[in-house]
Amino acid sequence: AHGHPGLTQSPAFVSVSLREGVSITRGANESVSDYLSWYQQKSVQAPKHLIYDADNLKSGVPDQFSGQWGGTDFAFTISSLESEDAGTYYCLQSNSYPPTVLQVRSSAPQILSM
Structure with a gap:
């Protein structure tokens, strides 16, 4: 059986x-397929599927979201952030990996306590 390629996602928080x-x-530490999706999750809501096959926008998703793929490197970009874009963003391929948490500041940075 083949193991999964080593994957890293960054940043963990922004x-x-x-x-x-x-x-x-x-x-990834080796070339991987483009069967990769990006999801957005807000609070207790179910994750929303934004991008599929690395760079294809799901129907109804605003075009400020985009995905890029380069063999071993993937990127997910939001071109102009709005407050409603705050949330946790997941990248899924054939397994699940730690997410990135995105905070959108309205003005001055806010301190979040957990």
């Missing part, structure tokens, strides 16, 4: 101001 852009990257 805090970005409104209307700025942000990219989340996923790298």
Whole structure:
């Protein structure tokens, strides 16, 4: 049986101001297929499927979201952040891996306590 390629996602947490852009990257230690999806999850809601096959936008998803693929490197970009874009973003291939948490600042940075 073949093991899964080693995958890394970065950053694990990012805090970005409104209307700025942000990219989340996923790298592998070997070439992998483009069967990769990006999901957004807010609070207790079910994850929303945004991107499929690495760079294809799901129907109804705003075009400020995009995905890129380069063999071993994947990227997910939001071109102009709105407050409703805050949430947890997951990249899924054939397994699940740690997510990236995105915080969108309305003005001054906010301190979150857990």
